[in-house]
Amino acid sequence: DIQMTQSPSAMSASVGDRVTITCRASQGIRNDLAWFQQKPGKVPKRLIDGASSLESGVPSRFSGSGSGTEFTLTISSLQPEDFATYYCLQYNSYPRTFGQGTKVEIK
Amino acid sequence: EGQLVESGGGLVQPGGSLRLSCVGSGITFSDHYMDWVRQAPGKGLEWVGRSRKKVDNYITEYAASVKGRFTISRDDSKSSLYLQMNSLNTDDTAVYYCAYAAFDLWGQGTMVTVSS
Numbered sequence: 001d002i003q004m005t006q007s008p009s010a011m012s013a014s015v016g017d018r019v020t021i022t023c024r025a026s027q028g029i030r031n032d033l034a035w036f037q038q039k040p041g042k043v044p045k046r047l048i049d050g051a052s053s054l055e056s057g058v059p060s061r062f063s064g065s066g067s068g069t070e071f072t073l074t075i076s077s078l079q080p081e082d083f084a085t086y087y088c089l090q091y092n093s094y095p096r097t098f099g100q101g102t103k104v105e106i107k
Numbered sequence: 108e109g110q111l112v113e114s115g116g117g118l119v120q121p122g123g124s125l126r127l128s129c130v131g132s133g134i135t136f137s138d139h140y141m142d143w144v145r146q147a148p149g150k151g152l153e154w155v156g157r158s159r160k161k162v163d164n165y166i167t168e169y170a171a172s173v174k175g176r177f178t179i180s181r182d183d184s185k186s187s188l189y190l191q192m193n194s195l196n197t198d199d200t201a202v203y204y205c206a207y208a209a210f211d212l213w214g215q216g217t218m219v220t221v222s223s
Contacts, residue, residue, distance in 0.1 A: 001171070034210065036152070043204065043213045044144075044152060087152050091209065094168045096142070096154040 002026050002090050006099030012107040019075040021102045023088035028068045032092035035064055035073045038101075039084045047086075048073065078104070109134035109212050111205050116217030123195050123221070129188040129205030129214055137161060137183035139208040143190050145201035146216075155203070158188060172198075195221045 003026040013019050023033065031051035036044040046055055048064035051071055061076045075082055083106055088099040111134075115127040129141070140163075143155040156169040158179045167179045178191040188205050202216040 036210070038152075043215060044210075045213075046210055049209075085151075089152075089154075089210065094157075095170045096157070098152045098154065101151040 001095055002029060002093060002097055004088055004090055004097050004099040006086075006088060006102050008102060009100060010103040010105065012105050013078050014107045015078055015080055017078045017107075019078050019082075019104060021073045021086055021088075021104075023066075023071045023073070023099050025069045025071075025090055025092075029090045029092035031067045032090060033064075033066070033071050034089045034091065035062075036087045036089065037082075037084045038087065044087065075104075080106075109207070111207060111212060111214035113203065113205055113214045113217040116203065116219045118220045118222065119195055120223050121196050121221055124191070124193045125195065125219060127190040127192070127203055127205075127217055127219070129190075131186040131188075131207060134186070134207055134212065136186035136207070141179075141181060141188045142206045142210065143179060143188075144204045144206055144210075144213075145199075145219075146204070147198075147201040150201075153201070155190070192219070195219075197221050 005024045007022050033051045035048040038044040047058050052064045063074045085101045085103045087101050110132050113129045119125050142157045145153050156179045158181045159166045176194045180189045200221045204216045205214045
């Protein structure tokens, strides 16, 4: 199975900060990676697919990059509505595996 | 706009069984793979399994943690996905979500609690 390791597991940031979350795969997954945002009590929402393709309606301050084993999700200027938990998901092989999540909290 | 609605969750004793349902509306259900994902209280997301579509013979895939105990099926005529869960244990306590088209659309989830 492919293990997905996210870092950090939690972080505190201020509005306007640039935030970077990393996801590392235990083996190469090409660009078969998605990023999700989940707010407390809410359903996960896909932000990015194919490692870097922004979903329709997702603000352009979100971006994704990477290929192979290392991927990043960047929020260029953190907004109040971005405080949430973020997950990566690899869909290169079965079983699908999520990262453990990164909780972005208000500093 | 598409919607998925799960049902069937509840309280069940260890060793018991439960069948979850997920009904889609406003989507081309039969054209897409469907997944189940769960989230234990206060924990992260865990993929449970997938049903492929008819052209791919409805082949299913499962996480190791549920393989042999859980069975995914679907009825495209009813735009419905099912999760039959047997031999439940406390580690299966979670909100169960169904997801459509490679996680493009998610249901609101249904809570399953396994406890004596």
